[in-house]
Amino acid sequence: MTISMFLDPVRPWRVLIAGAGAIGCTLAARLAAAGHTVDLLARGRTLQTLREQGLVLDDLDGRWHSPVRAIAHVDERQNEHGNEPAPDLVLLCSKSQDLPALAEQVQPCLGPGTLIVPLVNGVPFWFFHGAGGRFDGQTVQAVDPQGRLAQALPLDQVLGAVVFVTAESTGAGRVRSRTPHLLMLGEPAGGLSPRLQALCEMFAQAGIEARPQERLRDTLWTKLIANLTSNPLSVVTRATLQAIYSDPVLLETVRAVMHETMLVASAYGARLSIDPIEFLQLGAGMGAVRTSMLQDFERDRPLELAAIGDAVVELAERYALPMPATRTLLSQTRWHAARRAERRLAEPATA
The missing domain is CATH 3.40.50.720 (NAD(P)-binding Rossmann-like Domain)
Structure with a gap:
């Protein structure tokens, strides 16, 4: 049955x-x-x-x-x-x-x-x-x-x-x-x-x-690009989606990570329907929204870096695709999370 x-x-x-x-x-x-x-x-x-x-x-x-x-x-x-x-x-x-x-x-x-x-x-x-x-x-x-x-x-x-x-x-x-x-x-x-x-x-x-x-992985890759270009960067900068996708300085990182991830998606046969320029405009149009990863960071909760970031890098390695911008961003995110944890441990206990 x-x-x-x-x-x-x-x-x-x-x-x-x-x-x-x-x-x-x-x-x-x-x-x-x-x-x-x-x-x-x-x-x-x-x-x-x-x-x-x-x-x-x-x-x-x-x-x-x-x-x-x-x-x-x-x-x-x-x-x-x-x-x-x-x-x-x-x-x-x-x-x-x-x-x-x-x-x-x-x-x-x-x-x-x-x-x-x-x-x-x-x-x-x-x-x-x-x-x-x-x-x-x-x-x-x-x-x-x-x-x-x-x-x-x-x-x-x-x-x-x-x-x-x-x-x-x-x-x-x-x-x-x-x-x-x-x-x-x-x-x-x-x-x-x-x-x-x-x-x-x-x-x-x-x-x-x-x-x-019919081809769920195509949709999945679009969501992965959105997650990977916004969540870790929000922890590093404390920026909202509007700032991440519109600030000229932050856009340098966003574009680099987006292009690296799109290349990995292409290697796995994904049919992406997103236009990079429209993608950035839609992201900025979300307004002053804090990502879920930034909210977890501020509440001292574990970050979803393994599934959102490390897994994409692992998939890239299977095709020997370098992801320097993505790797750097993930390392910076972990650095900020570690420093926050150290500060919390150093804080005096309250009665």
Whole structure:
């Protein structure tokens, strides 16, 4: 039996969302409001607040107070609700460096009919799965060095995603989003499968635009160029997107990194539809927005440099493509992160 034989976009789905950050909560709220059964894997204060007060999302369509079930461990699905069937869909919503641990957490509840969709930034661990060519089936060491993800998640049940959902947490279990919810979804091996179409229809009925992509890696490379030209540079300069893509001094670095990454994308057969000049104009038009990496830096959180930067450099090395500007930018970003950590350690403890 194939997964697509069991998926009906109209009937309620059983959905497990692992990761109760801004993106996970946004999707959980909309899917639950559409009548799907949503389990939301959370921890700490967020778990407690979700259990006591529920999940609240404010977005362009209004306020959603959605009936999600907050759980601390996937075993709670069985302990509380008996012999509950495996979820139809698992959404992994986390920073890329947290994905291996999250994948191992959800593994016990996966069934042979469960669709798995990682919603992370950067080069995905499934990049070479179904890709064809000389690297088919190989591992991207920067994002899955021990192969934990490939072992924990059945690759034939994985669908790829490129996320264009922007949201921010305003408190535990409280999320605000001021842009349309958009996902690009695709089969790692390409094509438009019945299960991909069913998933996109299910999202659409919940008010989440989901576009099926025959060649998802093309879209992925466009997002990688955006991430790599903005996120690390925002940490080095503390600049917003508007400044990064319009300041003449910063544009020198942006253009160098963009051209290096476009060359790598071309080596892997990507069909990029972006115009470099228009790309810079669109970036500047985003306004005074701070990147997610800059926000993580300011909150002393780990930075997603491995998936957003190191993985692209690793892909370039397979074709002996030099990336001097990108390597320098990544090194500078790590320098700033290390100096900030040193300053924090040197600060006197407060009572």
